[in-house]
Amino acid sequence: MIIDFRSDTFTRPTPAMLDAMYTATTGDDVYGEDPSVNKLEAMMAAYFGKEAALFCPTGTMSNQIAIKVHTQPGDEVIHSNLAHIYIYEGGGIAATSGAQSRPLEGDRGMIAASDVLAAINPDDVHKAATSLVCLENTMNRGGGCCYDMEEIVRIKEVCLQNNLKLHLDGARLFNALVATGENPATYGEIFDSLSVCLNKGMGCPIGSVLIGSTDFIRKARRVRKRIGGGMRQAGFMAATGIYAMEHHIERLAQDHLHAKDIAGELLKKSFVGHMLPVETNIISFDLVGHDWTPRLFCDYLKKEEILLNPVSDTAVRMVTHLDISPVMVAKTCAVIAEME
Numbered sequence: 001m002i003i004d005f006r007s008d009t010f011t012r013p014t015p016a017m018l019d020a021m022y023t024a025t026t027g028d029d030v031y032g033e034d035p036s037v038n039k040l041e042a043m044m045a046a047y048f049g050k051e052a053a054l055f056c057p058t059g060t061m062s063n064q065i066a067i068k069v070h071t072q073p074g075d076e077v078i079h080s081n082l083a084h085i086y087i088y089e090g091g092g093i094a095a096t097s098g099a100q101s102r103p104l105e106g107d108r109g110m111i112a113a114s115d116v117l118a119a120i121n122p123d124d125v126h127k128a129a130t131s132l133v134c135l136e137n138t139m140n141r142g143g144g145c146c147y148d149m150e151e152i153v154r155i156k157e158v159c160l161q162n163n164l165k166l167h168l169d170g171a172r173l174f175n176a177l178v179a180t181g182e183n184p185a186t187y188g189e190i191f192d193s194l195s196v197c198l199n200k201g202m203g204c205p206i207g208s209v210l211i212g213s214t215d216f217i218r219k220a221r222r223v224r225k226r227i228g229g230g231m232r233q234a235g236f237m238a239a240t241g242i243y244a245m246e247h248h249i250e251r252l253a254q255d256h257l258h259a260k261d262i263a264g265e266l267l268k269k270s271f272v273g274h275m276l277p278v279e280t281n282i283i284s285f286d287l288v289g290h291d292w293t294p295r296l297f298c299d300y301l302k303k304e305e306i307l308l309n310p311v312s313d314t315a316v317r318m319v320t321h322l323d324i325s326p327v328m329v330a331k332t333c334a335v336i337a338e339m340e
């Protein structure tokens with residue numbers, strides 16, 4: 001029994017999800033003729049109370065398309081120094097949009113409205129034009145923490161007053177929605193664009209959806225085609241997204257409970273140092289003392305068929321998901337309990 005905590009991207013489609021793929025009605029989506037893709041896009045737009053949506057192969061593509069549509073070459077984008085768009089997307093802000101980054105220090109990657117305001121460049125020919133702010137929720141490198149909605153509202157006010165667009169990297173937004181009980185329409189109202197991942201907690205093999213106004217999505221569709229993201233019978237994949245929207249959102253609460261159980265067991269251990277607060281499905285903690293480096297710790301657990309990843313010289317990360325069962329959590333807790 002392999003217990004894979006490396007990422008929530010490792011899930012396999014369930015039999016019911018495979019059945020949804022098998023029975024999907026499809027067509028050529030570049031022609032706009034794939035009913036399943038059209039249905040998923042309409043569903044996502046409605047869920048967030050926005051006009052339109054675009055099915056993309058990856059979250060990286062959704063985010064980078066959004067940045068491209070919201071900016072001109074030479075513009076500046078404000079985001080956290082831990083943002084996925086900045087540290088894990090291959091330099092896309094510069095390469096795809098020709099824009100430059102203004103990374104800000106935040107609390108676990110959550111930047112404050114006052115810092116955003118202070119980072120906006122004046123209207124001065126020496127300066128890059130600030131045009132976009134990007135937030136991430138939940139924050140991956142922040143240990144899956146949930147952004148405070150009041151702070152998001154304050155950031156939105158700063159954006160409105162300074163004519164900036166606001167994009168959300170919501171790869172794990174469903175985790176945040178389940179953990180906080182927030183209304184998805186609040187996100188649709190605040191953000192000019194949102195990207196959500198289907199390939200993470202939602203348990204789909206592939207996919208992300210970019211959501212925004214009709215005009216924004218029309219432009220995004222052209223960028224998607226240009227960079228090679230126009231897929232043909234993508235409905236086989238969209239069908240998994242429709243299935244996940246109907247069956248895999250509320251169950252994320254189970255992943256969050258599993259993460260808390262494992263975190264509780266870890267915190268009893270003297271070799272576990274600082275742990276980021278476990279708010280959703282990510283457990284990120286430092287190893288202290290002389291016995292365990294992240295590498296040794298991961299190798300030891302691997303012998304027990306428990307997989308996880310080091311994230312730095314001192315820290316490791318575990319992620320719970322659809323394919324982590326209560327039995328697996330119990331075994332993991334038992335193995336940790338035996339460690340010294």
Ligand SMILES: *Cc1c(COP(=O)(O)O)cnc(C)c1O
Nearest residue numbers: 058059060061084136140169171
């Ligand atoms: C996983 C992830 C993405 C997108 O990843 P893809 O593998 O390109 O789908 C974007 N943002 C965050 C925060 C993520 O965790």
